[in-house]
Amino acid sequence: MNNSINISLQNVVALGVGNEGRDIISIIINEYKFSNVRYLHFEEEEEEEEEEEEDLQEFHIPFKGERTYVYGKKHNIHVNNEFDKREMKDLFCQIDPTCIIVLCLAEPISQSVLELVYESTFNLLIRIPFKFENSHNYKNALTWVELLKNRNRTILFNADRYSSLVKPVDLASLYHQMIHGQAATLAISLKLFPSEEETILFPISFLFRERNVFIFEPEHFLFSKLDFCKKIDSIINQLNSGILRKIKVKAKEAPNCSLYFINNETAPDLIIVLFLLYLFHKPYNLDNSHFWGKDAIPLKKLIDKSKFNNASMNLKIITYGFSYLKRALIHNYNFNNIEYNLNLLIDEYILEFKKYHRNEEFKSSLTTYNQFII
Known part of the structure; x- marks a missing residue:
């Protein structure tokens, strides 16, 4: 030696x-x-x-x-x-x-x-x-x-x-x-x-950062279509009433980078927030959110039915949820009121990220x- x-x-x-x-x-x-x-x-x-x-x-x-x-x-x-x-x-x-x-x-x-x-x-x-x-x-x-x-x-x-x-x-x-x-x-x-583990509060604008990438694993989703729609109704109701104060997210963080593997328990909450940012034309890049499986599918492609028709059952729940959210905003809520309340929350520290290193x-x-x- x-x-x-x-x-x-x-x-x-x-x-x-x-x-x-x-x-x-x-x-x-x-x-x-x-x-x-x-x-x-x-x-x-x-x-x-x-x-x-x-x-x-x-x-x-x-x-x-x-x-x-x-x-x-x-x-x-x-x-x-x-x-x-x-x-x-x-x-x-x-x-x-x-x-x-x-x-x-x-x-x-x-x-x-x-x-x-x-x-x-x-x-x-x-x-x-x-x-x-x-x-x-x-x-x-x-x-x-x-x-x-x-x-x-x-x-x-x-x-x-x-x-x-x-x-x-x-x-x-x-x-x-x-x-x-x-x-x-x-x-x-x-x-x-x-x-x-550590818990950190972020503003919603944290989601706008280009370097942040969010990974979802649909093979392990445990929520049904009905559960997802109920969660959508709950978040929109809170947003419409101006009482939305916290979105909890659990994520496994990759070391020394901004790659977050979202825990399936809190995945619906974050997905709904991303939907809202997209629908209200906030500066969030949907290509920064991916659903992993046999292929990496960006969220933007997933919600466009014309471009993605061969989704798995769990991915179809996400596609259906996006359509459900759009219909609810148009027919059941004051669109302008929700947009106004969302704007008020953009810089509020309501994203509670619980980060961990091992699943x-x-x-x-x-x-x-x-x-x-x-």
Whole structure:
């Protein structure tokens, strides 16, 4: 191990192991803007892999060894050859004993590392793999899970449990969510945010900012067409009477950017406010609100029936709601009065944003054996 790596290891507070550990550390570096981290992986032999990781090279701790693919060259389907446990043990002796080590037990290198650090004081963040990822590694992982129940400073993330809670989600989206959830867990443990959740009041004009993007996930909408129409009536009545004082929004905020994943419980409220801004020609860009699924659909396209006829059942609720709102404004209310009251509220701090960094499904898939000691 060269001197530059030895020196850098002294201040490392988090170490990712293997492919997945590298992906999580990449998020900590690029999105959370934190650099006292490294990832441990075998020395890369292929030029293509070297090019992909060029921006992370300074954070890479290369380790001698090879990956032999058992049946085809696929992600994580490999075994370790020439793994020098003595050299690996020497490497971990150079790292602060309270460092957080991130492991995915679908990867043989993570299981090999776990053998060396199990009895140490390191904090461990470990993903239990899916059953299908690698049957041999999965059986070994279950053995480790039983042993880890007796270990302090350990957090286990159960991939199968998380998958069952967020269905239906395709595998690529699921991996994206898991990686970002583990990165958020790591960031919280490193105290990179002030708290797990925070509530902030914004004026409605907050929605006008071009850099703010709001993401809705209609596959998980729980409200019916009737529920949505009742909510529309409630908000319009309050607006017409001049008593609308608060719109509550829960959102998962992406780190260091203005991307908000809107919680489905409060999605109807925000969608109705966006409808009103659009109908009364306020400077809100509907292209900044997207409904995610198989395709990203901007809200502006969704409410135009002539351009979007193949909506899913949940998306049709949104389309119907927009038509319902327009009819209600024309036939049941004083249009000018509602516009006047909306104008009065534009700069009022009535948007109550409750921002959080991990969804409830992810937190429900974690098992903690005593808190980390950092």
